[in-house]
Amino acid sequence: MARASTTSDSFNAVAEPRRRDILTYLALQEREVGEIVHSLGIEQPSVSKHLKVLRDVGLVRVRRNGRHMLYRTNADAIRPLHEWTSTFERLWRHQLARAKERAEQRVQKNTNRIQD
Amino acid sequence: MARASTTSDSFNAVAEPRRRDILTYLALQEREVGEIVHSLGIEQPSVSKHLKVLRDVGLVRVRRNGRHMLYRTNADAIRPLHEWTSTFERLWRHQLARAKERAEQRVQKNTNRIQD
DNA sequence: TTGACATATTCCCATATAGGAATGTATTAA
DNA sequence: TTAATACATTCCTATATGGGAATATGTCAA
Numbered sequence: 001m002a003r004a005s006t007t008s009d010s011f012n013a014v015a016e017p018r019r020r021d022i023l024t025y026l027a028l029q030e031r032e033v034g035e036i037v038h039s040l041g042i043e044q045p046s047v048s049k050h051l052k053v054l055r056d057v058g059l060v061r062v063r064r065n066g067r068h069m070l071y072r073t074n075a076d077a078i079r080p081l082h083e084w085t086s087t088f089e090r091l092w093r094h095q096l097a098r099a100k101e102r103a104e105q106r107v108q109k110n111t112n113r114i115q116d
Numbered sequence: 117m118a119r120a121s122t123t124s125d126s127f128n129a130v131a132e133p134r135r136r137d138i139l140t141y142l143a144l145q146e147r148e149v150g151e152i153v154h155s156l157g158i159e160q161p162s163v164s165k166h167l168k169v170l171r172d173v174g175l176v177r178v179r180r181n182g183r184h185m186l187y188r189t190n191a192d193a194i195r196p197l198h199e200w201t202s203t204f205e206r207l208w209r210h211q212l213a214r215a216k217e218r219a220e221q222r223v224q225k226n227t228n229r230i231q232d
Numbered sequence: 233t234t235g236a237c238a239t240a241t242t243c244c245c246a247t248a249t250a251g252g253a254a255t256g257t258a259t260t261a262a
Numbered sequence: 263t264t265a266a267t268a269c270a271t272t273c274c275t276a277t278a279t280g281g282g283a284a285t286a287t288g289t290c291a292a
Contacts, residue, residue: 001276044238048239066238075207084136091191119280148268162250164269
């Protein structure tokens with residue numbers, strides 16, 4: 001079996017750095033394709049292809065304005081990602097706390113050594 | 117060019133559903149490979165291969181205990197993902213707020229219609 | 233209607249998968 | 263030392279990719 005399709009879910013769609021750049025760019029405000037091309041310095045066909053992937057998984061929305069297509073990020077589709085990563089929050093707080101503890105123990109030991 | 121390597125960063129590593137399952141499983145507590153195999157119902161060679169990818173990007177840590185390898189999730193490596201998705205939080209709050217507004221306007225209209 | 237502009241799509245290809253099967257390696261127990 | 267256990271690695275293959283180049287499609291302006 002090969003890797004899952006980039007359009008299988010947002011996790012796969014977002015694995016490509018350019019697509020993350022596009023999402024970030026389109027989060028601020030609605031933009032036409034040409035603006036993405038110029039601002040991010042990506043070839044137009046590539047941009048169109050990336051946008052198609054993003055559309056397929058619902059990460060962006062489009063509307064037409066004459067000859068222009070206006071894209072914007074659909075932030076809601078990013079929530080599953082955010083929520084999945086959030087399940088680890090408690091864990092990294094623990095790890096941080098333990099690192100802190102160990103640091104404090106080291107300080108304590110050094111203090112003792114100096115006092116001895 | 118082909119797709120970026122699964123080991124190029126955590127975004128790519130985490131795109132594979134099995135690997136997310138493994139990370140979630142290993143977040144609760146340190147486990148040996150055999151436990152992952154049995155609990156998640158994945159073939160042993162596949163588990164080993166997924167674990168290698170996760171190790172390569174620092175998403176899991178290992179230590180040996182006799183014949184057993186004990187793996188655990190390194191939650192800290194998930195933070196970049198969490199932080200990237202967080203940049204969209206404000207945006208989806210706006211979108212939610214606007215959806216709420218629209219809903220309220222609809223209620224208002226209905227009320228008016230009933231009163232008229 | 234035609235030309236120009238804005239996007240989208242198609243074709244080509246080098247590359248990296250993930251799973252299955254088979255095999256290799258390390259460590260312990262007897 | 264040897265057998266058994268626990269993992270890791272290799273080989274194979276169907277499949278999907280992303281970029282470049284070329285081309286198609288759609289819409290407006292004259």
